[in-house]
Amino acid sequence: MTYRIMIEGTVQGVGFRPFIYQLASQFKLSGTVHNGVQGVEIIVSCSEEELEYFTQAITRRLPPLSSIDTLEVAQIESRDFSDFQILKSDNSGEKTARIPPDVSICSECEKELFDPSSRRYGYPFITCTHCGVRYSIIYDLPYDRVNTSMKFFKMCKACEEEYTNPLDRRYHAQPIGCWECGPTLKLIDSVGRDVPAPTILDKTVELLSEGKIIAVKGVGGYHLMCDATNEEAILKLRERKQRPTKPFAVMVKDIEMARELGEISTHEEELLSSKERPIVIVGERAPRPTGIAPNISRIGLFLPYTPLHLLILDKLQCPLVATSANVTDEPICTNLEDLEKLQGVYDYALEHNRDIVNGCDDSVVMVVGEQEVILRRARGYAPVSIKLPFTLKHHVLAMGANQKSTIAIGFENQAILSPHIGDLDSIGSVEYYEKNIKTLERMYGFQADVIVHDKHPYYESTKYAKRCVGKRNLREVQHHYAHILSVMAEKQLAGKVFGVAFDGTGYGDDGNLWGGEFMVCDYKGYERIAYLNYFKLLGGDKAIKEPRRVAFSILFDLYGEEALAMQNPTTKAFSEVELRTHFTAWQKGLNAPLSSSVGRLFDAVASLLGICQVMSFEGESGMLLEELYDDSIEGYYGFEYKEGKIDFLPMIEALLTEPNASVAVSKFFHTLVEMIAVVYAPYDLPLVLSGGVFQNRVLLALVYERFPEAMISNAIPPNDGGIALGQILYDISS
DSSP states (O other), X not given: OEEXXXXXXXXXXXXXXXXXXXXXXXXXXXXXXXXXXXXXXXXXXXXXXXXXXXXXXXXXXXXXTOEEEEEEEEEESOOOOSSEEEOOOOOOSOOOOOOOOOBOOOHHHHHHHTOTTSTTTTOTTOOOTTSBOOGGGBSSSSOOGGGBGGGGSOOOHHHHHHHTOTTSTTTTOTTXXXXXXXXXXXXXXXXXXXXXXXXXXXXXXXXXXXXXXXXXXXXXSEEEEEETTOXXXXXXXXXXXXXXXXXXXXEOSSHHHXXXXXXXXXXXXXXXXXXXXXEEEEEEOSOOOTTSSTTOSEEEEEOOOSHHHHHHHHHHOSOEEEEEOOOTTSOOOOSHHHHGGGTTTOSEEEEESSOOSSOOOOOEEEEETTEEEEEEOOTTTOSEEEEXXXXXXXXXXXXXXXXXXXXXXXXXXXXXXXXXXXXXXSHHHHHHHHHHHXXXXXXXXXXXXXXXXXXXXXXXXXXXXXXXXXXXXXXXXXXXXXXXXXXXXXXXXXXXXXXXXXXXXXXXXXXXXXXXXXXXXXXXXXXXXXXXXXXXXXXXXXXXXXXXXXXXXXXXXXXXXXXXXXXXXXXXXXXXXXXXXXXXXXXXXXXXXXXXXXXXXXXXXXXHTTSOSSOSSTTHHHHHHHHHOOTTOOOOOOOEEETTEEEOHHHHHHHHTOSOHHHHHHHHHHHHHHHHHHHHTTOOSOEEEESGGGGOHHHHHHHHHHOTTXXXXXXXXXXXXXXXXXXXXXXXXX
């Protein structure tokens, strides 16, 4: 009998076909296997019993980078085969195959990298079927060399023999190369002139040791790197990049070096060592240069994920600051033309000639309790295919939000979520956003019937949606509802849930800026059950970066004009003229939109306690509040909950009289948890959390302590990076 086995999932670019070939040889089966646009198709002639053993072996012995979503078997017309063969890819039909993400170097390649007897000894681009670049070099599906930027490198005879041998671990490893035929390195100065050196890597390490800043071309873009033990170099990088306090990530040689810098749990160590190699936010251990993460006792660590990184760190023997090379509010640089915008920032650039087709930043993860929370889903994790709880009625393009933007396409019962794109605050970032849309559309041969966007009329994502409507239907979905839908999609939830969406800004149904929302949701719609009482954001968008403006507005809500005469950290942060001007704006509602945002409430508390008046990066106030939390302090402040409105002003009044900032901050966190408890009490529904505020480690841990069954997304970010997935789900109810 002859059977067709269709397998979908992560089964391309991961050594799946040679795995099937070797398995079929072991079982002495005849037939064929090939890549198609939907996955892998196997045709095999065998008995029913042999088929059962064969399919069981497939699912039990998967290659390390592969995963199976569906495996379907159908008997077909009998065919005779003399042996088992791997056929060329089939590019016909609708594309649903998963795009493989970039992953770290595997242990076998790392062993070869440092083995003097290996022909790839010290080769900075060593790779095999089980590791290395994928998404960042792909032009199109299926994942074959001709569809990648490696098509420009002709394989030497030795590489070609490995590439065409089904029993070799480099069989159809698309980025395969060596010293003779693969990509090469080049060291240049900040104006593009070649730097002569007997050994490029030795020269690079020498420059890093001297305190120089090097732009290093990696997998999905460039890093700006400097010696993480050199305070002067770190401060120079901060000054040049105009990044006064935002924490830098640190790349360490191995887990032992990571332990010297951070308090690392077993779970965090597993993440650091995983094939994805994300940046993991951990507690700091030893004193380290204050310039890495000023005023914060957490540090972002990650292990080298490319052979180039390994070689540099092996020679340098110290940690490296490794931050994304980009202009503020623009995407990561992926070529020399982009990098020229940073000529005043780096001293030298370590360049290579393998084109980056798709830019991809580093992923960022933290662990709260035993929960993984992805703060930025990118290299190693993306693009990601999410199986949906229902089948979509249309082909849907979801435009995401404006901050931490991602986009998604949805068809049948799956959604493909792009890697982190970033904030759409510049022409360059919007162009990069549009490129990501076109990339997914091209790779999947995708054409949307429906475009879904945020309700905010001034989001760049909304504007783009309206520009590209054509004959397609255009729909909008409320920001915080999309937040909750994204968790429901990931967790495969059915029926109603109780959603808590805490973030900085989201356009509400009433035209105000929501962000402290309690909702009962299902896939048909939502009901807003409760929210924080509105307060005014003095100066509109300026208030997002200046906590003092939010705090001053709340003082006016409490004390009216009397607030002008008060002496506290907030009022002292303004001149007399500014105080009067802001009071007039508050009175008359001039450029003072209403907000219910918990994120802005964090800002206000930080200002009132003298912790932060003006932020240099988003979320700074929340991080600084985390530093003051004391888990030995109990109790919470009072607040009023009536007719769906939470009046937090009693909390602010009590907080202002608190002489100890640590006590005030700790009780503030407890008060937020108590607000959730009070509103949630009458409902017997799953508790779902989403929104950027739940990236706050202290708040999330306290909510889990109170509600162990609460759910937050683990596979996608709870911030606006997950909005696009929630927007896809809106199609079900339409």
